[in-house]
Structure formats: C-alpha cells, structure tokens
Amino acid sequence: MKINLLYFASLKETLNCDQEILELDKDIDTIQDLKTFLVQRGGVWKSSFLANNALLASVNHQMANEQTSIHDQDEVAFFPPVTGG
C-alpha cells in the first residue's frame, strides 16, 4: 500500500521533511501502526513519534486518532497542536 505522508510546522522542521511517499507493509493498518513504523527510523523520528501524546494526525483531511485506519492512496499528515486565530 502506498500513502502520501505530510508533516507540518515544528514537526516538519525537526524531521527536516515536509512530505514523502511511503510504501507500507500490509501489517500497517492504523495511525498507531504508522507511528510505530516511524519510531523505528530512530533519531529525531523516534523522539518525535514515541510517546508524544500532543502530536495530532489526519487522514484525508479529517482529524484522526490512534485507531483510525489507513488505506492505499490515503493522504496522512502529522502535526503539532494548532495555534491559528
């Protein structure tokens, strides 16, 4: 399965990455699984995605939670709490 993965704001700067196309194994079904996968990259990925409860996620422009499922061709994004207005 292939997904388009985006990062925003401070997370984007920490990871030094704003977007990537990821080819994922079949066993990655949810946001939680995806985070676990990213943690395995180590370094700033580990510190950004491991036990970071403040981090928000969206799937196809809808806010998501740990249990939200991910499908082929989805647009997934991770970002810090929002501060607009």
Next chain:
Amino acid sequence: MLISVQQQDFEVNKIIDQLTQGRSDIGAIVTFTGLVRDLSKEKDLVAMDLEHYPGMTEKSLKSLAESALKKWQIKDLAIIHRVGRLHPTENIVMVVTISAHRKQAFDACEYLMDYLKTQAPFWKKEITRDGEHWVAAKQSDLKATSRWEK
C-alpha cells in the same frame, strides 16, 4: 457563507457588504478581527509566519461554519484567515456573523473563534530579534472550546 485562506489583507467593511448586500432581515452584525501583537517589553517581535495545511484548513473552516449555522440562528457568516509572513499591527483573522438579533450573532462569533483556534490547522511562528520560535498551544484556548460542549 464566505470562507477564505489568503495571503493578502482584507477589509472588514467590504466583507460585511458582501454578506449583507440585498438583505433586509439583518438586525445585527458582529465582527471579530485578530491582529499581530507585540506584548514584549522590548518590542522585539519582527514578524509572524502563519503556516497552514492547504486543502485541510479550508475544509476544516467550512465544516466549522456549517456547524455554527446549524447551532445558532444566524443568517450567514464569513471566516477570513491570512497566511504567510505578517507583521505587528497587521490583520490575521476575521470572523463576521449576521443575524436578526444580537445575542445569536455574538455567541456564534465567539464559538467560531474558539473552535478555529483549537481545530483549524494553522501554526504560528514568531520571528523576534533573538531568533524564531513556534507558538505553543494554550490550555486556556482548549478550555474556551470545551464550554460549548456542555
């Protein structure tokens, strides 16, 4: 309904005209305008960078607007939010609500701002003379949102 995420500035009166043109059922117009402020003693804020998530931000504002139109007896509304590099005293955001009576317009305007601040994907970064830093989300903003859920 008027929703816009834009770099350019907006004019409050023009937006009000757009919303109220040709209507005679409007007894109340409430507007909120948020500005870039510098509360530091040394006045060292140089600029504010507003980042957003193109596509999701617009959808999120539209769904917020739809929920306000359902929840309050308002006739129409506008949400305009600027992005990109802004400077102290410049406009950031404007919310306008129009209704027959003031109470609904006041409440809907506050509701929209409270939710916008905690739900819409925008992020502020302050550029000061000493460097740059991302603005942290405020607990008080989350609290302001939760009062509408009671």
